[in-house]
């Protein structure tokens with residue numbers, strides 16, 4: 302029975318990998334099928350003897366720190382809509398418990414010693430819209446809140462221009478610790494793929510608690526952290542402006558606000574604004590004629 306199961310599992314994985322190689326990002330599965338799939342998996346979780354199960358993958362295409370590609374069906378890559386959402390106070394309680402775990406995290410080498418504090422996330426657990434950045438910088442490390450430096454102030458302005466308040470959305474990063482910068486007296490560095498893979502589970506839990514209707518990835522590093530191999534080799538120019546998907550949640554990729562601080566051209570500002578107009582439309586937020594016309598050359 303176990304052999305038959307593993308044969309079927311291998312065939313299923315082969316089929317899914319073929320779909321993935323042809324560009325498919327998800328497969329439609331009914332709740333009844335999902336339920337049926339869980340049963341044989343549960344039965345084979347702890348076999349009395351036989352080959353050890355392969356290590357689970359937490360996200361399709363994700364960089365795994367020093368592990369070969371895993372071969373089990375990744376339950377955590379199922380659409381979030383297949384999981385029972387938390388309600389009201391349950392969400393706040395779960396987020397507080399998660400924040401407490403992150404505060405004491407020492408999974409990465411060096412970062413626990415170099416950080417001032419972890420930078421968990423900010424906003425409401427009831428947000429319909431979630432922004433995801435790459436990692437805290439010096440300002441965020443000092444204040445314990447993501448996106449509080451100049452780039453963060455610009456993000457707040459963008460949110461307000463959309464007709465929302467910063468407190469109505471949720472803002473988090475792939476990494477919860479500032480990447481260390483040994484030998485540098487100032488400046489920040491990008492997180493490494495291994496650091497992102499190590500920390501990503503916390504963000505996945507945050508997203509699972511919030512279950513936002515729409516997510517926005519700010520910059521290339523953030524989308525690489527979220528989608529891994531699915532976006533390998535793609536440029537920001539080819540990624541931004543179109544809807545992608547993260548476990549069933551529509552994902553818009555746009556430039557990091559820091560890019561707009563470096564490049565003040567109306568054209569680039571308009572690109573980001575067009576991405577935000579798409580986000581507003583997806584969330585069915587009202588869009589005024591004035592909002593539609595921002596950053597258009599007269």
Ligand code: SF4
Pocket residue numbers: 403406407408409412413419476477478496499500
């Ligand atoms: S970056 Fe994330 S995983 Fe690494 S030590 Fe900080 S909280 Fe832990």
